[in-house]
Amino acid sequence: xxxxxxxxxxxxxxxxxxxxxxxxxxxxxxxxxxxxxxxxxxxxxxxxxxxxxxxxxxxxxxxxxxxxxxxxxxxxxxxxxxxxxxxxxxxxxxxxxxxxxxxxxxxxxxxxxxxxxxxxxxxxxxxxxxxxxxxxxxxxxxxxxxxxxxxxxxxxxxxxxxxxxxxxxxxxxxxxxxxxxxxxxxxxxxxxxxxxxxxxxxxxxxxxxxxxxxxxxxxxxxxxxxxxxxxxxxxxxxxxxxxxxxxxxxxxxxxxxxxxxxxxxxxxxxxxxxxxxxxxxxxxxxxxxxxxxxxxxxxxxxxxxxxxxxxxxxxxxxxxxxxxxxxxxxxxxxxxxxxxxxxxxxxxxxxxxxxxxxxxxxxxxxxxxxxxxxxxxxxxxxxxxxxxxxxxxxxxxxxxxxxxxxxxxxxxxxxxxxxxxxxxxxxxxxxxxxxxxxxxxxxxxxxxxxxxxxxxxxxxxxxxxxxxxxxxxxxxxxxxxxxxxxxxxxxxxxxxxxxxxxxxxxxxxxxxxxxxxxxxxxxxxxxxxxxxxxxxxxxxxxxxxxxxxxxxxxxxxxxxxxxxxxxxxxxxxxxxxxxxxxxxxxxxxxxxxxxxxxxxxxxxxxxxxxxxxxxxxxxxxxxxxxxxxxxxxxxxxxxxx
Amino acid sequence: xxxxxxxxxxxxxxxxxxxxxxxxxxxxxxxxxxxxxxxxxxxxxxxxxxxxxxxxxxxxxxxxxxxxxxxxxxxxxxxxxxxxxxxxxxxxxxxxx
Numbered sequence: 001x002x003x004x005x006x007x008x009x010x011x012x013x014x015x016x017x018x019x020x021x022x023x024x025x026x027x028x029x030x031x032x033x034x035x036x037x038x039x040x041x042x043x044x045x046x047x048x049x050x051x052x053x054x055x056x057x058x059x060x061x062x063x064x065x066x067x068x069x070x071x072x073x074x075x076x077x078x079x080x081x082x083x084x085x086x087x088x089x090x091x092x093x094x095x096x097x098x099x100x101x102x103x104x105x106x107x108x109x110x111x112x113x114x115x116x117x118x119x120x121x122x123x124x125x126x127x128x129x130x131x132x133x134x135x136x137x138x139x140x141x142x143x144x145x146x147x148x149x150x151x152x153x154x155x156x157x158x159x160x161x162x163x164x165x166x167x168x169x170x171x172x173x174x175x176x177x178x179x180x181x182x183x184x185x186x187x188x189x190x191x192x193x194x195x196x197x198x199x200x201x202x203x204x205x206x207x208x209x210x211x212x213x214x215x216x217x218x219x220x221x222x223x224x225x226x227x228x229x230x231x232x233x234x235x236x237x238x239x240x241x242x243x244x245x246x247x248x249x250x251x252x253x254x255x256x257x258x259x260x261x262x263x264x265x266x267x268x269x270x271x272x273x274x275x276x277x278x279x280x281x282x283x284x285x286x287x288x289x290x291x292x293x294x295x296x297x298x299x300x301x302x303x304x305x306x307x308x309x310x311x312x313x314x315x316x317x318x319x320x321x322x323x324x325x326x327x328x329x330x331x332x333x334x335x336x337x338x339x340x341x342x343x344x345x346x347x348x349x350x351x352x353x354x355x356x357x358x359x360x361x362x363x364x365x366x367x368x369x370x371x372x373x374x375x376x377x378x379x380x381x382x383x384x385x386x387x388x389x390x391x392x393x394x395x396x397x398x399x400x401x402x403x404x405x406x407x408x409x410x411x412x413x414x415x416x417x418x419x420x421x422x423x424x425x426x427x428x429x430x431x432x433x434x435x436x437x438x439x440x441x442x443x444x445x446x447x448x449x450x451x452x453x454x455x456x457x458x459x460x461x462x463x464x465x466x467x468x469x470x471x472x473x474x475x476x477x478x479x480x481x482x483x484x485x486x487x488x489x490x491x492x493x494x495x496x497x498x499x500x501x502x503x504x505x506x507x508x509x510x511x512x513x514x515x516x517x518x519x520x521x522x523x524x525x526x527x528x529x530x531x532x533x534x535x536x537x538x539x540x541x542x543x544x545x546x547x548x549x550x551x552x553x554x555x556x557x558x559x560x561x562x563x564x565x566x567x568x569x570x571x572x573x574x575x576x577x578x579x580x581x582x583x584x585x586x587x588x589x590x591x592x593x594x595x596x597x598x599x600x601x602x603x604x605x606x607x608x609x610x611x612x613x614x615x616x617x618x619x620x621x622x623x624x625x626x627x628x629x630x631x632x633x634x635x636x637x638x639x640x641x
Numbered sequence: 642x643x644x645x646x647x648x649x650x651x652x653x654x655x656x657x658x659x660x661x662x663x664x665x666x667x668x669x670x671x672x673x674x675x676x677x678x679x680x681x682x683x684x685x686x687x688x689x690x691x692x693x694x695x696x697x698x699x700x701x702x703x704x705x706x707x708x709x710x711x712x713x714x715x716x717x718x719x720x721x722x723x724x725x726x727x728x729x730x731x732x733x734x735x736x737x738x
Contacts, residue, residue: 235709239658239738247658247738254655254711254736255719275661436718466706484718581717 004211005067005532006030010043011107011129013122015195016057016114020129025108031534032618035066035108036099037091038505038548040081043111044089045551046621050558050629054085054187055194061112063102063161063200067532068506070103070208072220076289077507078102078161080176080185082192086405086426086640087559089449089552090191092175093504094184095288095297098159104204112197121145121162121199123153126206134198138168141343142177143312149201158203164345167193169395172405173347173427180286180297181313181342186427186450189345211533219526226515227292233466234515236458237293244295246274249320256580257433260324261379262356263422263569266436266577268324272331277320281335286313288509296511306332312339321431322352326359327379336386344393349451353428354406355388358398360420367413373397422569424451425561425640434572436582437483442493442592446566446607448552456496457510458518467519486588490595498545505548547617550609553602554622557631562638563607566593608632650675650731652682657738660708664690673729679710680725682735697737698725711736 001008003025012021025039033042040062052058064079078099084090102110105126112122119134137145145162159179166174167189174189210216225231229238239247249271252258256266283301285294301311310332322334341348355377361367362377369375373391375398377384391399401409406428410421422429427450434441443456464477473495479485480492499521503510506528517523525541528534556565567573567589574584597604601613608631614623626632649672656664673681680698687694697708710722713734722735729735 232707235705235707235738238707242659242662250655250657250736251711251738254713254734273667274658275667466703579716580713580719 001027004209005071005528006035007065007103007106007108007206007208009107010109010111011124012111012113013129013131014113015116015120015131015197018131020131022107030067030108032544033548033551034502034505034528034544036064036069036077036505036507037079037081037093038501038544039066039109040064040079040091041089041548041552041555043109044081044083045555047111048083050560052083054083054087054191057114059083059191061188061191061195061197063099063110063112065099065103065108066505066507067108068508068527070100071210071216071531072290073223073506073508073527073531074100074103074289075291075507075509075512076100076182077504077509078178078184079504079507080161080188082185082188083559084187084427084450085172085190086187086450088425088427088556088561088640090185090187091449092184092186092188092452093454093507093509094176094178094182095291095509096159096178096180096182097289098161098178098182098202099507100289101159101202101204103208104206105202106204106206110200112192112195115194116196119196119198121149121201122197124200124202124204125153125155126204134196137162137198138196139165141165142345143343145199146179149199153201155203158201160199160201162199162345163189163192163197164343165393166190166344166346169393169403170194171346171350171392171395171403172408173350174345175347177342177345180288182288182297183342183345186347186349210531212530215530216527219523219530222523223517223527224292226517232515234518237514240511240514241293241295243274243278244293244298246277246320249274249323252321252431252433253324255433256436256577256582258321258324259356259422259429259431261327262325262353262360262420263429263571264360265324265579266582267579268327270329272320272323272329272334274320277331281331283311291509291512293512300335300338302332302335306330307336310336310339312342314338322348322385325352325356325431326385328382328385329380330382333382333386337389340386340389340393346389346393347428349428349430350405351389351392353422354392354402354409355385357406357410357417357421358388358402361413361417364420366415366417371398371413419570422571424568425565427451429569434568435484435577435585436580438486438585438588438592439480439483439489439492439496441568441572441585441589442489442596443496445568445589445593446493446497446596448549448556448561454504454510455500456493457500458513459496466516471520473519484582486591486595488595489592490597490599493592493596494599497549498542501545501548502541505544543617547619550600550614550617551619551622553607553609554614554619554626557608558625558629560636560638561607561640562636563593563597563605565638565640566607649673650677650729652677652729652731652733652735654682655734655736657736660696660737663693663696675731677729678725679722679727679729682729683725709738711738
């Protein structure tokens with residue numbers, strides 16, 4: 001068939017046998033699940049069942065582009081997916097250019113199967129695909145890997161996805177690191193390391209064909225207008241255009257959103273200053289493929305003093321929020337932290353929350369020097385923080401415990417330390433508010449991929465008063481955006497999840513759906529239809545997002561996750577943010593979950609999608625699978641939280 | 642009889658991102674005559690930093706549509722100022738972004 005948008009091909013690589021093959025993309029799957037995040041889970045559901053353990057040969061690693069990837073809308077977004085070491089969906093998006101190159105090479109998906117006996121790396125240049133020996137790359141950091149591959153291939157514009165030492169050493173939530181220090185896929189780096197796949201380098205010379213060029217161009221121009229600083233309707237756009245998410249430091253602080261000292265405090269002063277970062281350390285923008293916000297990705301460099309010579313790339317919220325969590329007030333230290341994570345493919349959330357947990361345990365006397373390799377581990381000790389980051393990467397001493405992830409580390413230490421481990425489904429928290437943002441608390445709790453704000457971000461419209469009357473939204477924005485009320489959060493979070501699933505499957509970047517594009521999906525429908533030649537209406541389009549989320553839920557249900565696993569750390573449920581007089585969430589989370597499951601058509605007791613819900617979405621294979629496995633008769637109660 | 646002089650209050654302001662570039666500083670304390678509101682504060686800001694007011698309150702436009710002012714007061718949950726007549730109190734911490 002003739003494909004528009006989609007390349008129409010899937011590339012499979014079997015690391016055990018070295019077999020490389022291509023197959024036609026399933027049109028039915030492409031229509032039902034769009035691409036990228038959606039297509040990834042469609043293939044993973046069919047190919048990696050609950051009988052396959054995360055570290056078994058049968059686990060797979062999938063890199064997905066989507067139909068709009070390779071156009072200016074795609075922004076280089078890739079979704080990486082695997083069965084996470086904790087058995088939920090280890091999924092994450094990353095920007096850069098890698099995914100656009102995969103499309104230019106002629107593939108929508110790359111599916112990596114089985115394990116290599118010795119380290120290998122994969123080269124993709126259009127139809128030339130080969131596995132190469134990688135002993136010279138193994139043990140190198142990600143930047144070194146990228147540089148060696150560029151030199152070895154002689155292809156200057158080649159883009160590389162690789163694992164660092166965190167992945168090679170099977171640190172629990174290691175990520176895949178892409179060129180320009182984009183990273184994604186918590187736990188995907190771990191599985192990639194387990195498969196001894198050091199890197200995937202890709203360069204394509206083809207192009208993406210668009211079904212209706214004039215319509216697509218017009219839709220793209222409309223999209224771009226929303227970033228016009230003079231006419232935008234979103235307060236974030238001007239600030240984000242100038243200084244990316246570093247501006248959030250002070251906003252988080254003033255709203256009681258920071259997790260200072262392992263979220264014992266909601267205010268941290270003096271907070272690191274975003275303008276100081278811009279003045280002293282930012283060298284130049286480093287944007288993703290066709291990204292219209294130049295400030296979002298930036299090159300940093302420490303030119304003098306402590307850690308002089310440290311240089312790399314960063315984007316979005318990231319690294320600077322480590323400062324309040326572990327209580328440090330030094331930009332050179334947090335920049336060095338970012339660089340260490342980039343080079344090692346270490347998940348910064350794992351590092352900062354597990355070390356913050358250890359610091360709290362140390363200060364409470366639960367652990368002492370005999371546990372921490374003789375180190376004093378207190379909040380505010382920036383050098384101790386970096387030393388422990390290095391120990392996690394190398395799995396040395398106490399770092400070997402923290403490398404398991406904070407939830408598992410707390411189980412090992414015991415003595416009540418579990419109470420201070422901030423994790424969801426066994427994965428460290430993200431730096432997102434909960435007690436002063438109930439929609440975000442619910443969004444984090446019900447995620448099928450562990451804490452992942454991109455599944456519901458941004459969690460608000462630009463301004464409820466500016467929403468056109470003809471929008472007919474499935475929630476009341478004036479109720480739903482009251483931050484400390486459970487009212488209408490179920491309908492809101494369902495809408496956020498379904499709509500963001502679409503954006504991440506087209507794909508585009510959820511940080512780009514500012515202004516009305518975060519709430520009005522008619523422009524996205526036009527981009528999708530004009531690119532692919534499809535002709536579905538808005539209801540059909542939104543249903544694709546609903547279908548993706550339900551399949552993701554079905555996946556983790558099949559792995560044994562239940563309602564009890566959809567929760568947030570006890571600290572958020574039981575302790576107030578004293579500095580802002582914000583009460584704990586308490587029973588409101590369960591109230592919101594009831595609401596959410598009901599509007600989803602999921603059983604309230606179990607959080608399992610009902611048969612009629614799955615049938616209504618055309619997920620007949622899931623219905624049959626659930627019946628065969630007795631999922632609806634199961635009395636399993638979860639227990640992965 | 643003289644009428645009593647208005648008592649001055651002090652608010653603490655923070656500037657984030659591009660706003661800090663306009664002001665050339667990231668935080669400062671500002672005295673205001675009581676009773677004070679957000680509109681009075683914008684008057685002071687406009688005197689100090691010409692061009693400041695229209696960023697937050699564009700002529701003929703909507704107040705704080707593409708900007709925000711967060712107010713933290715007395716250890717209570719913060720709130721966004723959506724009305725220029727919002728009264729200000731001594732010790733308020735206002736973040737402009």
